[in-house]
Amino acid sequence: MALPFSGRKDGLSLSEALPDRSLFILVAMMSFLAALTLTGATGARTLSTRWAGGAAQLLTIQVSEPDQPLAVTSKADKTAQPTRADAVLADLATLPTGTQVHRLTQDELARLLTPWLGDAGKTALPLPAVIEVRLAEGQEAPTNLEQTLDAHVPGTVVEHNAEWSTRLRALAQSLLACAALALATVGGIATMITALATKAGLSTRRDIIKILHGLGATDSYIAGRFAWRTGGLALGGGLLGTLLAMAPLLLLFRMAAPFAASTLQAASTTMPDWRTLPDLLPGDMLIGLAALPFVAAFIGWVTTQFMVRVWLRRLP
Amino acid sequence: MIRLTNVSWRRERKASTPVLSNLSFEVPQGGFRWLLGPSGAGKTSLLSLLHVESLPSDGTLCLLDKDVTAHTHRSVLVRLRQRIGMVHQDFRLMPDLSVADNVALPMRLQHRPEDEITDEVQSILKWVGLGDQLGVRASRLSGGEQQRTAIARAIVHRPGLILADEPTNALEEPQAHKLLDMFSELSSMGTTVIVATHNEALVRRLPRPALVLERGRLVQDGA
Ligand SMILES: Nc1ncnc2c1ncn2[C@@H]1O[C@H](COP(=O)(O)OP(=O)(O)OP(=O)(O)O)[C@@H](O)[C@H]1O
Numbered sequence: 001m002a003l004p005f006s007g008r009k010d011g012l013s014l015s016e017a018l019p020d021r022s023l024f025i026l027v028a029m030m031s032f033l034a035a036l037t038l039t040g041a042t043g044a045r046t047l048s049t050r051w052a053g054g055a056a057q058l059l060t061i062q063v064s065e066p067d068q069p070l071a072v073t074s075k076a077d078k079t080a081q082p083t084r085a086d087a088v089l090a091d092l093a094t095l096p097t098g099t100q101v102h103r104l105t106q107d108e109l110a111r112l113l114t115p116w117l118g119d120a121g122k123t124a125l126p127l128p129a130v131i132e133v134r135l136a137e138g139q140e141a142p143t144n145l146e147q148t149l150d151a152h153v154p155g156t157v158v159e160h161n162a163e164w165s166t167r168l169r170a171l172a173q174s175l176l177a178c179a180a181l182a183l184a185t186v187g188g189i190a191t192m193i194t195a196l197a198t199k200a201g202l203s204t205r206r207d208i209i210k211i212l213h214g215l216g217a218t219d220s221y222i223a224g225r226f227a228w229r230t231g232g233l234a235l236g237g238g239l240l241g242t243l244l245a246m247a248p249l250l251l252l253f254r255m256a257a258p259f260a261a262s263t264l265q266a267a268s269t270t271m272p273d274w275r276t277l278p279d280l281l282p283g284d285m286l287i288g289l290a291a292l293p294f295v296a297a298f299i300g301w302v303t304t305q306f307m308v309r310v311w312l313r314r315l316p
Numbered sequence: 317m318i319r320l321t322n323v324s325w326r327r328e329r330k331a332s333t334p335v336l337s338n339l340s341f342e343v344p345q346g347g348f349r350w351l352l353g354p355s356g357a358g359k360t361s362l363l364s365l366l367h368v369e370s371l372p373s374d375g376t377l378c379l380l381d382k383d384v385t386a387h388t389h390r391s392v393l394v395r396l397r398q399r400i401g402m403v404h405q406d407f408r409l410m411p412d413l414s415v416a417d418n419v420a421l422p423m424r425l426q427h428r429p430e431d432e433i434t435d436e437v438q439s440i441l442k443w444v445g446l447g448d449q450l451g452v453r454a455s456r457l458s459g460g461e462q463q464r465t466a467i468a469r470a471i472v473h474r475p476g477l478i479l480a481d482e483p484t485n486a487l488e489e490p491q492a493h494k495l496l497d498m499f500s501e502l503s504s505m506g507t508t509v510i511v512a513t514h515n516e517a518l519v520r521r522l523p524r525p526a527l528v529l530e531r532g533r534l535v536q537d538g539a
């Protein structure tokens with residue numbers, strides 16, 4: 001015989017006591033904000049590591065008139081003379097092992113200059129040789145490198161990135177701190193919203209809870225019922241908010257992609273194709289975004305557990 | 317068994333006059349006691365103390381071999397409450413739940429298997445005459461039906477102590493007599509039963525020791 005039992009119903013009717021709309025929407029908005037902040041933070045961190053580890057270790061050396069022989073003072077055969085560029089390369093070979101030296105090819109150079117000079121391959125301007133020197137981790141360039149090179153091959157310019165990279169790194173780090181602060185604030189607001197919703201739910205279910213308590217319901221049962229409800233709503237809201245944030249995020253990342261390259265060779269002036277975009281998104285950011293709904297659910301669950309248990313303390 | 321020693325209870329900590337003062341009595345396991353006294357004497361208050369809805373302000377209270385006044389942990393009090401069946405004067409049903417779900421609640425809160433719950437709930441509701449109203453929402457019941465549902469909920473899980481506050485005031489005489497016979501039978505099988513009532517005819521029908529309250533004091537301790 002079919003019984004009019006309704007499964008595990010206990011009379012709390014939490015779908016009415018804790019209506020989905022307000023909490024769900026508020027958590028969705030919070031998660032949206034958190035997702036954007038998280039992305040900003042990831043971006044700032046990526047640039048900061050690039051400037052700390054990448055750009056600071058990078059020297060750019062320009063050699064003018066690269067294909068001229070080094071010196072005409074020598075009496076030796078002109079053809080045996082190394083070119084100015086080769087002479088600089090030879091000097092650079094004496095740098096500590098682990099140093100990578102790369103002379104940009106004509107094509108690479110042309111690609112770099114395209115935005116400024118148009119089709120640079122056909123330009124009549126005499127182009128210098130550009131040599132990229134990547135020092136090994138923890139290595140520093142000899143302080144007198146420029147003097148040494150300039151003495152040997154007059155007109156050689158060494159550009160060192162360390163100074164401006166320190167400043168940019170400080171900027172990126174303060175951006176990171178702001179993002180952390182914003183995330184903490186969002187978390188705090190989410191906690192307060194959940195606490196208020198729980199409080200309202202408790203006061204509308206006051207008599208029902210007293211009856212359940214009298215019938216022998218444990219604190220963990222009652223707190224659990226409320227907490228799974230708010231946790232579930234927060235999970236849903238978190239999912240929605242994060243998904244909604246994905247659209248502006250992808251747009252942002254597509255625009256930022258050209259600046260994220262770590263060497264001149266890889267630098268590209270065009271935005272990446274939409275299809276390859278997912279590969280460019282940093283993995284830890286994707287993990288952070290995926291974790292967001294669960295963090296929201298956890299905040300909701302813990303806050304409600306705490307509130308309900310404190311409330312129940314007034315009953316013996 | 318129940319043992320009270322110099323128990324007093326104030327509604328608020330600083331209240332001047334206690335609702336119950338200096339109560340001492342003992343009821344052995346399987347004992348039946350009437351709880352009598354004029355309106356406002358404190359019968360409901362005493363039953364709520366025995367149901368551990370509040371704790372005594374003074375004195376010691378032992379219930380089912382547990383001293384509830386000795387800083388007992390909350391989880392112990394919860395388990396104690398699960399072993400007590402209480403029929404409230406105002407029934408305290410879950411208005412949105414069906415009769416069957418209301419009666420099933422104490423067993424569900426103890427995680428008893430669902431088929432056992434189904435059997436017990438069905439037979440107890442048949443016994444109180446609500447066998448064909450299992451699916452009716454509690455808020456749609458008449459006073460007498462609500463009272464019978466509350467009685468069924470108080471005994472369905474076979475508690476060791478039954479506390480009934482005016483359990484017959486909404487019932488017709490035959491139903492009241494039937495209920496009384498069951499309480500008497502349960503007590504002879506080892507359940508302690510305390511029934512508060514104004515109904516003197518009922519008391520005459522089942523002559524048992526009485527605890528008599530007057531303005532919060534015990535004038536007859538049922539010994
Ligand atoms: N909610 C309350 N707030 C304040 N005082 C109360 C409250 N309920 C009862 N009282 C008082 O406590 C005292 C004992 O009340 P209680 O309900 O225990 O009496 P009772 O013997 O059950 O009466 P009745 O036979 O009418 O049910 C009475 O003086 C009453 O006025």
Ligand SMILES: [Mg+2]
Pocket residue numbers: 359360361405481
């Ligand atoms: Mg009363």
